[in-house]
Amino acid sequence: MDSTGPTNHAEAHVQEILSRLRDLGYRATPQRAAILRSLATSTHHPNVEQIYESVRADFPMTSLATVYKTLAILKELGAVRELSIAGESARYDCGGPDFHPHLICVECKKIVDLETSSAANSTCEDVAAQTGYQILGERHDYFGMCPECRQER
């Protein structure tokens, strides 16, 4: 059986992306590893500041600029997705290229992933066929109030 916890899944994912970086001529620095680790283990789609704080717990010398630069590379690789939200700094999503909708609490700003319910991928093809666009990506967010925040009213 599988005696490894979720932490090891995350670590495996981190290692995979690190070696992908190396293959492309990028360097696998400890800062980058720490940033990836922070993303891989966080569940609520942190913003840059939160990633920065989390990384600094392990590497107090890490700078905000490095976090930004690393995220830019990871975005290009498709290893990380960026979510811009009105009135907030960007949030980051470590999922792979697979699409899923987000559920965003307007009160506590928590973001959780929704299970891909129905024929999500086929919709892209429908849109492409209808419009003549070449569809490259998709984003589907629901805004609401989570059960915890609702209770506090």
Add this chain to the structure above:
Amino acid sequence: MDSTGPTNHAEAHVQEILSRLRDLGYRATPQRAAILRSLATSTHHPNVEQIYESVRADFPMTSLATVYKTLAILKELGAVRELSIAGESARYDCGGPDFHPHLICVECKKIVDLETSSAANSTCEDVAAQTGYQILGERHDYFGMCPECRQER
């Protein structure tokens, strides 16, 4: 029959929102009217700078701060929707509270509305039932390249 063009539809919408503003104790200033008019007649979801330029064509004395302040009020009223997009300034959508997906060209940044295809509204209820969230809004964007931009390759 209807001999009035689309311009008059837009103007009616502008007047309706202006009187809604008045009812709520806000003032219907010429700047606000011009901003609303710009939004109502523009088709590709302008950003603040574009609204500003368009308004200045009629009112050269209008300031950027006033555009921002007016948009903040209109957002609160629900008369305008704000679209944050990674690496860009916010875009504005004058539609009412009715939901529709967007199609965003990653090349020319044009945004067009998609016809609400299927059971869009029922999805919100599904999500609410599944998650216990109170759903307040939704956003669904497709990113791709429009036929015009594809041709230029």
Add this chain to the structure above:
DNA sequence: ATATCTGCAAAAGGTTTGCAGACCG
């Protein structure tokens, strides 16, 4: 060994805010 990466600090947007005077109702 050397090209890439880091940290720092400054720059660069975009957006917000404070205030004195203008103006809607």
Add this chain to the structure above:
DNA sequence: CGGTCTGCAAACCTTTTGCAGATAT
């Protein structure tokens, strides 16, 4: 008239950039 709104300029925040020294390969 009185309270709201405008324009200006400065402040603010997030993100980007340039550069000298450090480091992964």
